Every structure is written in C-alpha cells, then in structure tokens.
Amino acid sequence: ASTLVLAEHAEGAIADSTLSVVSAAKAIGGDVTVLVAGADAAKIAEQAAKIDGVSSVLAAGDAAYDHGIAENITALLQSVQDSKSFSHILFAASNDGKNIMPRLGAKLDVQPVSDILEVLGEDTFKRPMYAGNAIATVKSSDSVKLASVRITNFDKAAAEGGSASVEEVSGPGDAGKTTWVADEVAKSDRPELTTADKIVSGGRGLKNGENFEMLYTLADKLGGGAVGASRAAVDAGYVPNELQIGQTGKIVAPGLYIAVGISGAIQHLAGMKDAKTIVCINKDPEAPIFQVSDIGLEADLFKAVPEMIEKL
Amino acid sequence: MKVFVAVKRTLDYAVKVRVKADKSAVDLANVKMSMNPFCEIACEEAVRLKEKKVAKEVIAVTVGPKAAQETLRTALAMGADRGIHVVTDMRHDTELQPLAVAKVLQALGAKESPDMYILGKQSIDGDNNQTGQMLAGLMDAPIAAFASEVSVDGDKVHVTREIDGGLQKIDLGLPAVVTADLRLNEPRYATLPNIMKAKKKKIEEIKAEDLGLSLEPHVQYTSVEDPPVRQAGIKVESVDEVISKLKETGVL
Numbered sequence: 001a002s003t004l005v006l007a008e009h010a011e012g013a014i015a016d017s018t019l020s021v022v023s024a025a026k027a028i029g030g031d032v033t034v035l036v037a038g039a040d041a042a043k044i045a046e047q048a049a050k051i052d053g054v055s056s057v058l059a060a061g062d063a064a065y066d067h068g069i070a071e072n073i074t075a076l077l078q079s080v081q082d083s084k085s086f087s088h089i090l091f092a093a094s095n096d097g098k099n100i101m102p103r104l105g106a107k108l109d110v111q112p113v114s115d116i117l118e119v120l121g122e123d124t125f126k127r128p129m130y131a132g133n134a135i136a137t138v139k140s141s142d143s144v145k146l147a148s149v150r151i152t153n154f155d156k157a158a159a160e161g162g163s164a165s166v167e168e169v170s171g172p173g174d175a176g177k178t179t180w181v182a183d184e185v186a187k188s189d190r191p192e193l194t195t196a197d198k199i200v201s202g203g204r205g206l207k208n209g210e211n212f213e214m215l216y217t218l219a220d221k222l223g224g225g226a227v228g229a230s231r232a233a234v235d236a237g238y239v240p241n242e243l244q245i246g247q248t249g250k251i252v253a254p255g256l257y258i259a260v261g262i263s264g265a266i267q268h269l270a271g272m273k274d275a276k277t278i279v280c281i282n283k284d285p286e287a288p289i290f291q292v293s294d295i296g297l298e299a300d301l302f303k304a305v306p307e308m309i310e311k312l
Numbered sequence: 313m314k315v316f317v318a319v320k321r322t323l324d325y326a327v328k329v330r331v332k333a334d335k336s337a338v339d340l341a342n343v344k345m346s347m348n349p350f351c352e353i354a355c356e357e358a359v360r361l362k363e364k365k366v367a368k369e370v371i372a373v374t375v376g377p378k379a380a381q382e383t384l385r386t387a388l389a390m391g392a393d394r395g396i397h398v399v400t401d402m403r404h405d406t407e408l409q410p411l412a413v414a415k416v417l418q419a420l421g422a423k424e425s426p427d428m429y430i431l432g433k434q435s436i437d438g439d440n441n442q443t444g445q446m447l448a449g450l451m452d453a454p455i456a457a458f459a460s461e462v463s464v465d466g467d468k469v470h471v472t473r474e475i476d477g478g479l480q481k482i483d484l485g486l487p488a489v490v491t492a493d494l495r496l497n498e499p500r501y502a503t504l505p506n507i508m509k510a511k512k513k514k515i516e517e518i519k520a521e522d523l524g525l526s527l528e529p530h531v532q533y534t535s536v537e538d539p540p541v542r543q544a545g546i547k548v549e550s551v552d553e554v555i556s557k558l559k560e561t562g563v564l
Contacts, residue, residue, distance in 0.1 A: 010477075068475065069482075070445065070455050095476045099457045102410065102442035106449030111411045111530035114440045129405060129439050129536070133329035134338050136406070137535045177454035178482050181470075185478035192477065222564070234494070241460070241495050242478055247439070248494055256563050266328075273542055277563045279554060294545035295557050307551045312564075 001030030001122050003088040006077065007048055008096060012040050014047045016195045017092040019156035022051055024149040025090055026157065027119035031055045033086070035169075037065035037076055045166045052158035057166045064174040068096040071178060074103040076171030081108070086144065087122070093148035093251075094194075105146050112146035113138055117153045131247035132270035151194065152253030152274055186242065190219070191226050193245065198225030198256045201245055201272070204232040205261020205282065205301055212239055214305050215260060221312040228252065230262045246271035261301045264289030281305065313427035313464070313486070315367045317358040317392060318417060318444075319351040319374050320404065321383040322437045335535045337406060338437075347383045350432025352390075353492040356499040357462060358430050359391035366464045369393050371424060375416050376404050381515060388510035389502030395513065396420055400520035402527065405437035406536075412527035414446035419523050421451065426487065428469065433458055433491040444491035454484040458493040 003025040008015040018034070025032040034048045037060040045059035058080060064072045077089065077100070089104065091097030093115045105112040117135070118126040124139045125147060193199065200219045202212055212227065219225035228245040229238065245252055247270040257275035262268060264280070264287055272278070273292055280293040281304050290296040297304060323329065324344040332339045347355070361367040372387035374380045375398040384395035398416050402408040421429065429448075434441035448455035456462075460479065461472035469484045474493050502510070520527060548554055558564040 067480065070448075070457070074449065095458055095474060098441050099445060099455070102440075102445035103449035103455065105411060105442065106414060106446040109411070111409050112442060113531060114442065124534075128539070130323070130329040130338060130437060131439065132539055134331050134536050135539050136533050137537075139532045139534055140530065141532065142530050178456075178484050181481035181483060183475065183478065183480050185475075194476075231494070241474060241493070244494075247436075256558070267325075273539075277558070277561065278545075279558070281554075290547065291544045292542045295554055296545065296547045297549075297551065297554050298547065299551070304551050308554065311551060311555055 001028050001087045003028055003030060003032050003090055004080065004084070004086040005032060005034045005090050006097070006100065007034050007036045007044070008092055008094060009036065009038065009040070009044045012043060014044055016156055017094055017151045018048070019051060019159060020151035020154040021090050021092050021149045022053055022157040023154040024116065024119060025088070026053045028088055028122060030087070033058060035060065035077070035080060037062070037073060039063040039066055049164040049166050050160050050162050052161040054162045054164045057164050058169045059166055060169050060171060062170065062173055067180045067183065068099060069178050069180060070099045070103050071175040072173065073100050074107060075175055077104050078107050079171045080169055081144070088145045088147070091148045093150050097148045101146055101148050108144055110142040110144055110146050111140070112148065113140060114148050115150045116147045117150055128270070131267050133266060150251060152251055190224065193226045193228050193243070193250045193252055196226035196252070196254050198222045199228050199252055199254045200225055200258045200260065201228035201230065201262060202233055202260050203230040203262030204236055206233060206238060209238040214309065217309050218258070218305060221309055222256070230265070230268045232265070259289050259293070260305060262289055263287045264292065313367055314424065315358045315361055315370045316417070316421060316424070316426040316429045317355050317370060317372050317387065318429070318431045319355055319372055319383050319387045320348045320435045321345050321374065321376050321380040322348040322435050325349050325436055331536055331538050335537050337403065337533070337536050345379070347386050348432055348435045350434060350492055352499040353494070353496050354430045354432045355387045355390050355392065356497045357492055360497065361464065362391060371396060371426065373417065373420060374398070375400060375408065375413050375520070377401055384515055385510050386502060388513040389507045390500060391506070393513065395515040397515055397517050398520050398523070399517060400527065406533040407529050408527065409529050409531060410440050410442035410446050411530065412525070413443050414450055415525045415527070416520070416523060417447050418450045419525060428487060429489045431489070431491050433493050444489050448489035451487065451489070453487050453489055455489045456482060456484055457491045459490050460493050460495040462490055462496065
C-alpha cells in the first residue's frame with residue numbers, strides 16, 4: 001500500500017489530527033506521504049517531515065488552498081493522485097475532511113468510507129452507523145480507497161523522529177467557484193474540544209447560557225479543560241453549536257469528562273462514550289447518563305458545581 | 313429560481329436501534345420511519361426561499377422504496393411544489409450508497425436544471441455525510457457544506473457555514489449545492505390543511521433502473537454489530553467522594 005494523508009494545519013502549525021491520521025495510515029501499511037497545502041505549506045511541510053513514520057511530504061504553497069475551499073483542494077488532490085497513484089487517501093473526519101473527501105470520491109468514481117474506527121486490512125475497516133449504535137465492518141472494492149479517520153480512535157504518531165523528504169507540488173489553484181469572505185474562529189487559550197484531556201460539559205439542566213460560566217470556572221480548576229455542551233443545550237440557544245458534543249457535533253475522547261445536567265441522549269453518548277473516565281452530576285437518578293458514568297453523583301448541579309469549584 | 317431539495321426516509325430519530333442477531337444489518341422491520349431530521353431542515357430552507365420569493369419552484373426528490381412516497385408527501389405538506397420519486401428496493405442504510413444517490417440527483421438535475429440543490433448534511437442511518445459534496449463534485453459546482461445561514465442575492469449565494477472551531481462565510485455562484493446543518497432553521501410541522509393539499513400535488517415516479525446508471529454499491533457491509541457496552545460505575549453521595557475517587561484513580 002501507499003497512502004496519502006491530507007494534512008490539517010492552523011496558524012502555521014501542523015494539527016494534532018494529522019498525527020492520528022498518520023497512525024491510521026501506518027496501520028494500513030506501506031509508505032505514508034503527507035500533503036500540506038496552503039500559503040504556509042513550505043514551513044509546515046518541515047514539521048510534517050519530522051512525524052514518525054512519514055516517508056515523504058508534498059508541499060503545495062498556494063493561498064488558494066487556505067480556508068479549506070473544497071473545489072480548490074480537491075483539484076489539487078486529483079492532480080497529485082494522477083501523477084502518484086496512491087492506493088489509499090486518508091482524511092481527518094473533521095468538517096474540512098468531510099467537506100473535501102466526498103468531492104474527490106465523486107471525481108475518482110470512488111465510494112469513500114466515512115469515520116473509520118479501526119483498520120482491519122488494506123480494504124477492510126470498521127465504521128459507526130446510526131449515531132454509533134451500530135458498528136459496521138465494511139470492505140471497499142474501489143481501486144483507490146478513500147477514508148476519513150475518527151481521530152479519537154487512533155493514537156497520535158510521534159511529532160518528532162522522522163526525516164522525510166519534501167517535494168514541492170502544484171495544482172490548478174483557484175477554481176474561481178467560491179469566494180472566501182471571512183472565518184470567525186473563536187480565539188481561546190483553552191484546548192480544542194477534540195484534543196482536550198479534560199472536558200466539562202453542560203446540558204439543558206444548566207437552564208441558561210450565563211450558568212455555563214461556572215463550567216468554565218470548573219474547567220480552569222481542573223487545570224485548563226475545555227467546555228462542551230449537549231445538543232439540547234445548543235438547541236435551547238444557551239451556547240453556540242461549536243460546543244456541541246455528540247453524533248451531530250464533535251466526537252471527543254478525553255481522559256476526564258464531567259457531564260453536568262446532561263440526561264445522556266443516545267446522540268450525546270455517541271460523541272463522548274470513549275472518554276476514559278466519565279463523571280456525571282444530575283438530579284434525576286433515572287437519567288441514562290448514569291449508565292455510562294464511572295462516577296455518578298445524584299445532586300442539584302447548582303449546589304454541587306460551586307462546591308466542587310471551592311474544593312478543588 | 314428553481315430549487316431541488318433531497319429528502320430521505322430513515323429510521324425515526326427517537327427509535328432505539330436494534331442490530332439483528334445474525335449481525336447482518338440493523339433491524340428495520342416494523343419500526344417507525346420518518347424524514348431524516350437534516351432533510352427536514354433542508355426542506356424548510358427551500359420552502360423559506362419560496363416564501364421570500366427567491367425561489368419560484370421547490371421540487372422535492374427522494375430515492376428509496378415505495379414507502380418513501382410518505383416522506384415526499386411530508387415535504388409537499390411542508391410547502392414543496394412537486395415531487396420526484398426514484399424507486400429502488402436497495403437497502404438505504406447499506407446498499408444504496410452516497411455515490412449512487414449523487415448520480416441519481418445529477419441525472420434528475422440535468423433534466424430539470426435547478427439553480428440550487430439543498431440537502432441535509434447527513435442521514436442518521438448511514439451517517440456518511442457525503443451525498444451533497446459528491447453531487448457538487450459530479451456537477452463541478454461549488455459546495456457550501458454544513459450551512460447555518462443562507463441568503464441569495466441575484467446570482468450569488470451567501471452562506472455561513474460551520475467549520476472546526478467556528479464559522480466561515482463564503483459566496484458561491486449558481487448552480488450551487490448547499491448542505492444543511494443543525495442551526496440553519498427550525499423546521500415547521502405540516503398542518504392538517506397543508507397535508508390535505510399535499511395529497512393533490514404531483515409526484516413523478518421513476519424506476520431507478522430506467523435512469524441507466526450503475527447504482528451498485530462499491531463498499532460491502534460484511535457485518536453490523538452492537539457497539540461495545542460501557543459498564544456503569546459507582547454512584548456516590550457527595551462532591552467530596554467524587555474528588556477523592558478521581559484522586560484515587562489518578563485522574564486528578
């Protein structure tokens with residue numbers, strides 16, 4: 001096998017998600033090539049070349065590949081694939097990966113495999129369906145295999161230790177179909193939800209957006225955790241959607257997950273049940289969240305959370 | 313302008329998913345089926361474009377079994393003008409795959425020439441999150457996946473879309489494909505008078521095999537199993553106990 005990994009990067013640094021995708025590529029076996037695209041590609045390619053297990057890096061230094069515009073990046077991938085003929089092309093199952101991979105699939109007449117959890121062989125993978133309530137084993141009969149990788153299911157490859165060669169590549173550039181206007185990305189010192197080691201998450205039990213403040217305080221007391229929310233809290237307008245954890249939001253796998261005032265709907269559990277330790281605070285003893293929690297506290301969150309903040 | 317909205321009949325989102333004992337598939341016999349929630353959002357957005365007089369005609373399209381006609385009727389009751397039903401008995405969570413559906417939508421689009429295609433970002437059965445992006449790829453059209461705000465201004469579509477860590481604003485030319493994310497809108501319930509009216513709206517039925525496309529799956533589902541069960545832990549009585557347990561296990 002020879003696998004191409006589309007790198008993700010932000011602010012001049014390779015993203016952790018890429019390290020997990022490299023691990024998935026290593027599990028397939030054979031050579032691993034990483035493609036870095038964007039105005040800063042040359043600089044980021046140097047970082048990619050150091051990732052353990054990467055044999056070569058392709059750098060496409062063109063601003064047309066910034067901002068994840070699917071038409072532009074797909075055309076680049078297609079031209080790289082035309083000349084290098086990889087057996088596999090892997091993406092992170094992030095919003096960018098989900099946006100780009102299917103378009104490339106359409107161009108190559110390939111049916112991609114979404115959200116792989118495990119590599120069972122060169123053509124066989126495990127993937128979730130029905131919000132993680134069913135796990136399918138799938139076998140691709142396409143000559144090129146495209147897959148997106150659920151990053152929390154793969155350990156990160158070591159960021160140092162490799163010494164891959166770097167080659168410059170170019171593609172058609174801007175397809176001129178989409179005009180990028182602006183990104184509104186919340187700047188924060190907190191870790192990203194998908195990579196955070198500790199997460200405090202709130203549900204409808206919080207009653208309003210202001211009450212989420214105490215979850216931020218609790219996250220600080222834990223030593224800089226991230227704050228998330230259930231879909232119910234997002235739907236109720238308490239917090240923006242980027243905080244949503246669940247099948248329709250982010251999939252997380254932290255060391256510690258504290259669910260506050262979250263009942264534990266199936267769609268939420270699908271997004272957090274891979275956390276190492278789950279704690280829940282809920283006043284309803286019947287809430288399904290208790291069934292997946294390592295430590296369950298049946299209590300009024302408005303008393304328990306401030307007490308926890310005080311005692312930590 | 314003319315808007316295509318794709319809708320899919322799926323297991324109802326509130327139904328408990330059961331895997332068959334022989335691990336061949338999810339059991340869909342005698343369970344409640346509904347319109348996929350993200351398709352409802354897509355349909356609502358299309359109808360709103362009509363109410364804003366941006367869209368002249370909204371055409372709801374589905375690919376699925378005979379019974380999927382109910383889903384098209386729901387779309388018509390929400391306000392779509394007419395329906396196209398591509399009939400196939402392929403199993404819609406495993407055999408009928410996004411690439412095939414995208415090819416069907418492209419073929420229908422070639423006949424009807426819509427300016428905009430609105431789809432849900434994913435269906436809650438297959439969870440592939442691919443069909444809209446693939447349709448755009450086949451058509452070589454621009455894509456705005458995971459839209460949370462859409463407005464049309466002449467021949468430009470302004471979209472705010474969900475990206476990792478925030479939002480992105482982009483402008484697309486027409487024809488364009490948009491996939492609906494959760495926050496795009498809150499779908500309406502079809503009222504009884506509208507459900508009655510929808511019965512009179514036209515649905516064109518096409519057999520999938522008559523389209524002359526290969527819809528064969530490229531990916532075989534060799535087994536479908538229950539996810540690993542997570543064991544429930546302990547219940548504690550106080551915050552102190554929570555903290556001491558976390559310290560005991562080395563989490564804190």
